[in-house]
Amino acid sequence: MIFRRxxxxxxxxxxxxxxxxxxxxxxxxxxxxxxGQAAGGRVPADAVVALIGFGAVARLPVVLSMTLFxxxxxxxxxxxxxxxxxxxxxxxxPLTAFIRPVLQFALPVVLAISGVTLFLAPWANxxxxxxxxxxxxxxxxxxxxxxxxxxxxxxxxVFFVEMGAExxxxxxxxxxxxxxxxxxxxxxxxxxxxxxxxxxxxxVVLEQGRRYEGTPGSPEYRVLEFESYSxxxxxxxxxxxxxRARTLPTSQLLQTPTPRALGELLERIGTPVSALLLxxxxxxxxxxxxxxxRTNNLMFAVLTYLVYSNAISVFQSWVSQGxxxxxxxxxxxxxxxxxxxxxxxxxxxxxxxxxxARA
Numbered sequence: 001m002i003f004r005r006x007x008x009x010x011x012x013x014x015x016x017x018x019x020x021x022x023x024x025x026x027x028x029x030x031x032x033x034x035x036g037q038a039a040g041g042r043v044p045a046d047a048v049v050a051l052i053g054f055g056a057v058a059r060l061p062v063v064l065s066m067t068l069f070x071x072x073x074x075x076x077x078x079x080x081x082x083x084x085x086x087x088x089x090x091x092x093x094p095l096t097a098f099i100r101p102v103l104q105f106a107l108p109v110v111l112a113i114s115g116v117t118l119f120l121a122p123w124a125n126x127x128x129x130x131x132x133x134x135x136x137x138x139x140x141x142x143x144x145x146x147x148x149x150x151x152x153x154x155x156x157x158v159f160f161v162e163m164g165a166e167x168x169x170x171x172x173x174x175x176x177x178x179x180x181x182x183x184x185x186x187x188x189x190x191x192x193x194x195x196x197x198x199x200x201x202x203x204v205v206l207e208q209g210r211r212y213e214g215t216p217g218s219p220e221y222r223v224l225e226f227e228s229y230s231x232x233x234x235x236x237x238x239x240x241x242x243x244r245a246r247t248l249p250t251s252q253l254l255q256t257p258t259p260r261a262l263g264e265l266l267e268r269i270g271t272p273v274s275a276l277l278l279x280x281x282x283x284x285x286x287x288x289x290x291x292x293x294r295t296n297n298l299m300f301a302v303l304t305y306l307v308y309s310n311a312i313s314v315f316q317s318w319v320s321q322g323x324x325x326x327x328x329x330x331x332x333x334x335x336x337x338x339x340x341x342x343x344x345x346x347x348x349x350x351x352x353x354x355x356x357a358r359a
Contacts, residue, residue, distance in 0.1 A: 003088065003093065003097075003101070004100075004101045004104070007075070007098070007101040007102075007105070008101060008104070008105055010075040010078075010079075011071055011072060011075050011101075011102075011105045012105075014070075014071040014072075014074050014075045015067055015068065015071035015109075018066075018067045018070045018071050018074070019063065019064075019067040022063045022066055022067060023056075023063055026056060026059055026063055027052065027056060030051075030052050030055045030056065030059075031048075031052055034048045034051055034052060034055075035048065047131065050131060051128060051131065051132070053124075054124045054125070054127055054128035054131070055124075055128065057116070057120055057121060057124035058121045058124045058125050058128065060116050060120075060121070061113045061116050061117045061121060061271050061272075061275075062271075064109060064112060064113050064116070064275070065113060065271065065274065065275040065278065066305070067109075068106055068109050068110075068275055068278070068279050069275070069278040069279060069281075069282055069301070069305060070301075072102055072105070072106070072279055072282040072283070072286070073282040073285060073286050073297075073298070073301050075286075076098070076282065076283060076286030077286045077288050077297060077298075079286075080286060080287060080288040080289075081288050094349065095283065095284070095345065095348050095349055096345065096349070098283050099280065099283065102279055102280060102282070102283060103279075103280075105279075106275070106276060106279035106280075107276075109275070110272050110275050110276045110279075111272075113271060113272045113275050114271075114272040117268045117271045117272060118250045118268055119249075119250065121268075122246065122247060122248060122249055122250065123249075125244075125246050125247045126247040126248075129244065129247050156178055156179065156180070157176060157177065157178045158176070158177045158178075159174075159175070159176055160174070160175040160176075161173070161174055161175075161192075162174075170191045170192065170193045171191065171192050171193070172190065172191050173189075173190065173191075174187075174188070174189045174190075174191065174192040174206055174209070175187070175188050176188075176204075176206070176231065182215060183213060183214065183215055184213070184214060184215070184216050185211060185212070185213045186211070186212045186213075187206060187209060187210070187211045187212075187229065187231075188209050188210055189206035189207055189208055189209025189210075189229065190207065190208040190209060191206075191207050191208065192204055192205060192206040192207065193205050193207075195230070203230040203231060204230070204231045205228060205229070205230050205231075206226075206228070206229045206230075206231065207227060207228050207229075208226075208227060209225075209226060209229060210223060210224065210225050210226070211223070211224040211226065211229065212224075245260045245261055245263065245264035245320075246264055248261065248264070250265070250268060253265045253268075257326075259319060259320050259321065259322045260320045262319050262320070262326040263316045263317065263319040263320030263321075264316070264320075265326075266312075266315060266316050266319050266326060266329055266330055267312060267313070267316045269330060270312040270315075270316075270330075270333070270334070271312075273334050274308055274309065274312060274334070274337075277308075277334060277337050277338060277341065278304075278305060278308065280341055281304065281337070281340075281341050281344065282301070283345075284341070284344035284345055284347070284348050285297055285300065285301045285304065285344070287348065308333070308337060311333045312333055315329040315332070315333055316329075
């Protein structure tokens with residue numbers, strides 16, 4: 001009981017610190033990317049928080065898998081460095097005795113990873129795609145902010161409004177610049193509004209203004225004064241997000257076993273399985289020789305994680321392309337890792353390994 005309690009407490013403390021650090025890094029990366037898009041006008045400022053939430057939920061299985069692996073690895077490595085392992089081994093506990101407490105700590109986390117991967121992450125991806133589609137489908141007038149130059153979604157116009165819409169629904173002091181066929185057109189007006197035709201076409205109606213049109217570098221310009229000038233806005237209907245495999249529920253992937261759906265299903269199954277095997281692999285990987293360097297095992301552990309995760313991604317790509325059967329790809333990488341895991345335990349437990357035995 002003392003042995004299991006000590007390990008559980010050590011694992012929990014390490015996991016809490018690792019999870020906070022990794023989750024903060026994840027949020028920072030997603031936030032920086034979205035803030036860059038918001039600064040360029042591609043994402044509205046009020047959508048940043050929602051997209052951060054969806055992105056964090058979708059990437060949560062990776063964070064939890066790395067947290068589980070690193071927490072067990074760091075805890076057992078510290079025991080080696082502080083010679084606690086010598087005490088446990090001297091008490092008659094073999095290295096295999098650590099499997100049970102590691103499984104007791106890892107199984108609840110693996111179940112959480114399975115729930116997020118199979119159910120919550122597809123929902124978050126779907127909501128993120130739908131939210132992004134609604135943002136992209138907005139017309140150009142919805143991108144206008146008072147006092148800020150805004151580029152249209154197609155990059156063909158630049159808008160500037162000095163004063164926002166008031167009670168009458170009109171904006172004041174409007175500037176619109178556009179370029180077509182090498183000619184530059186500039187429209188300035190005192191006020192403007194949005195009008196929707198019965199057929200669904202939407203126009204920006206500018207009033208009391210002028211239009212300047214000409215070729216840059218040429219002194220020849222046309223000046224047109226108008227009382228009312230309508231600009232057709234190319235509106236794209238907010239259609240549902242494309243049925244991408246990563247946004248489909250797991251039940252739908254099982255009902256439509258296309259190569260792309262099977263590839264996505266392979267990744268969703270492989271994520272919790274890999275998390276469990278990596279947790280067990282952290283036991284032999286945690287060995288540290290106090291007289292040698294302390295970072296060798298960490299470097300090898302990181303390399304192991306990268307190779308394993310990339311192997312699952314490669315198998316997923318092959319299944320999606322129809323180059324490999326799902327029945328083979330769903331177990332082959334995990335069986336290979338399981339064989340490597342057994343070999344690593346044998347190397348740590350055997351007094352005289354077979355590759356060193358003399359004839």
